Amino acid sequence: MNKFFYSKIAANNIKNNSKTYVPYLITCILTISMYYIMHSLSINSGLDKISGGGALKSILFFGTIVLAFFSAIFLFYTHSFLIKKRKKEFGLYNILGMEKKHIFKIMFFETIYTVIISFTLGLGFGVIFSKLFYLILLKMLNFHIPINFEISMTALYYSLIIFGVIFILSYLNTLTQIHLSKPIELIKGNQTGEKEPKTKWIMTIIGIITLGAGYYISLTTQSPLEAIALFFVAVILVIIGTYLLFITGSITILKMLRKNKNYYYKTKNFTAVSGMIYRMKQNAVGLANICILSTAVLVMLSTTVSLFIGMEDLVRTRYPRDFVVSMQNFTDDDVIVINEIIQDLTNRNDMKIKNEIKHQFVYISAPREDNKFLKTSERIGYQNISNIRLITVSEYNKMTGKNISLNKDEVLLQTIYGEIKENTIIFEDKTFKIKERIDDIEAASSQSALMINSYYIVFSDKEIIEEIYLFFANEELEGFSYYYGFDIDSKSENQIQLYNELVAAKNQKGFSGLIESSEEARESFYSLYGGLFFIAIFLGTLFLIATVLIIYYKQISEGFDDKQRFEIMQKVGMSHEEVKSTIRNQVLTVFFLPLIMSGVHIAFAFPIITKMLAVLNLTNTTLFIKGLIGTLIIFALFYTIVYSLTAKTYYKIVSYKN
């Protein structure tokens, strides 16, 4: 036999199965190049020069691992689907006199072609575009450092190893599939009559309950720290609920529709309902997968894009002023010293201080029960812990320029987080009347980062504060804490220089406390959130490809099954138009059901996500809504394009005249 025989057959097979092979090849190429790009970026030496570059690199590296993991799953899944579709073909070879080892040989060549095409194009695109993505990454992170572009041998090496293993596993899977099959079964393929799925009420109810519980958590969680803890519980509940509802709930609903004779026996609903019952049986898991994947994509992209766009906001929220100095145990003399140092350094650097906020306060933390702050050593939930800053009224008047006087049993209250409804506040056994609720203590916003109950309480004099402190901290008050925030009109480099000088001076004096500069922090913010956004784009793309691919293959394979069904219907008297509209409705439902469901998920997840974003300093909800809607529109648009392409292919397959 001609020694090129098998390789020729293999090449022909790829050509003849192009409808299913081409999407697979494209997926291989895309995942390989994405992996290469991600990996080469994560080890790019240029990133070391950035502040926060280390963190960025580890984020990227983590992304690489996730990417590799999902690529492996998708490619393997796609390939096994491809093989299942071709069982009939293998059966034919078998009957025509080929032994299984000959089929193995053909499949071997097909795999070799796939590997060669995928690696050449995948790595080729990877190398070409990695430079582009490197530039995009730097642009996103706002860095201007010289580009050192390199072809990463390590990344190449790992791409070859990882995807090589995936291809080998796929090939082995093919071999077992062929090996285990008998020719007669191969020929028959999937023609065995399928049993109608049963209604499972209990599972449906469990599905509704888990989904409801997930939603309930999202809607009712108040504290952001709780939100972080409960988010994953909610996610798992929703995932379980989604699967159960897609698998059993859909069938329950459809069967209920079928029981309703007046609804069911209508031309429009008749074929659709019965068709969907079978469709859901085969597709429920696939559709649930799509739903979960698209939800993941949407959440990932919308949050990271909001964080990224809201970066400036975010830095401002975290650092209300360019410089924030907070010192502990300060005497009045210490305050004068630090103010002089700051004055001195700024004058020397020719900088102007603006928008000053200064105040002295005492900080305590105590669990709160309604309007009562308790002294207790018992373990209590973090959601009850409150941060309280105590300020004298004279300090408050100095800050705001007001002229308020308080009696000994009166206080002013500013609530940052965690409302107190009562008109009094009780510190263990002392009751204070809330004279007024205020909101003009400016440093307040910096504490929103902590997102636990926090209050500013203004008292009539220092003695009361000292007394309360003694009671809660069990020690004499050594000195007040001092908070000093200011803006500076100067370039970023100068601000960072000033920051370094300030820190040096502080250490020299031996003050205990913190000096923060928003400029200094900005870079690390950019590395962190920019890096996350970048990864979200990559993973989002991968998930999107996976989603599209699952849908495409589902439709194609069903097209072949449905072809016969529609032929019969046309013979019995269904018109071409009716067939067309039935197909359109079915495809539409299958396509958009998961998308609608993930839209619902996101709507319910919205409250909890905003709370989590608040922990990450993003308090601008409008921005998040915009980001979410933007992502949703882009996603839906992409989805619709894929839908129309698939629907066309599907219709071509099922339409009566070949």
Added chain:
Amino acid sequence: MAILEVNNLKKIYTTRFGGNQVQALSNVSFSVEKGEYVAIMGESGSGKTTLLNILASLDKPTSGEVLLNNKKITAITEKEISAFRRKNLGFVFQDFNLLDTFSLMDNIFLPLVLSGKNYSEMTKRLNPIAQKLGINNILSKFPYEVSIGQKQRAAVARALITNPQLILADEPTGALDSRSSESLLKLFEEINNEGQTILMVTHSVKAACFAKRILFIKDGEVFHQIYKANMTDEQMYQKISDTLTVVSTGGAKNE
């Protein structure tokens, strides 16, 4: 009065790139009276299936015309054709063509649902037919749950439920064992005796014995025809076999 009239039907298939032409029907003319039971016989490739497809309005002839109740079905527009088919024709196929996603009842209802009938009317129509065909206690079962004989009965019920002018049967016994065949053919005979016009294409001599008239088709033309009249089944069987021998050995045309 002729319920179906076929005049000078001709069908030429052209291969996709306009190369070869195959003449499936060269010149077919015949007519079927109301209440008749006609079988069409012929070898593979004689043009039987093409003829049936044209009668079923699934295919269009190259030339010639088909009249059903004096209405030219070859001239009906694409839009109306499905509704026309639903109203006037009932089909019984060799491989039943039941949808596996529907219960037997829903399969039988399919043409009525497509015509927009309401549920109570559908059940009213179904009951007597199901009774007659002996399938009234398996109506809620699915095609994969019943025997082939029962499947074919359901298919017959689907053909009958619209009260069609004409039932077209394409090798209805082709997939059945001899006992199921026998009972199906008896059923056809019974239905025919109640006045239903039936046109059946078949290979099987035995199936053809039940018809009142048999047309033989060869090379795209009506070659010969036999009336059963008062012949017994055995005599009829003999006569058909003889005729088939003549047809296949290429004897001259005789009337």
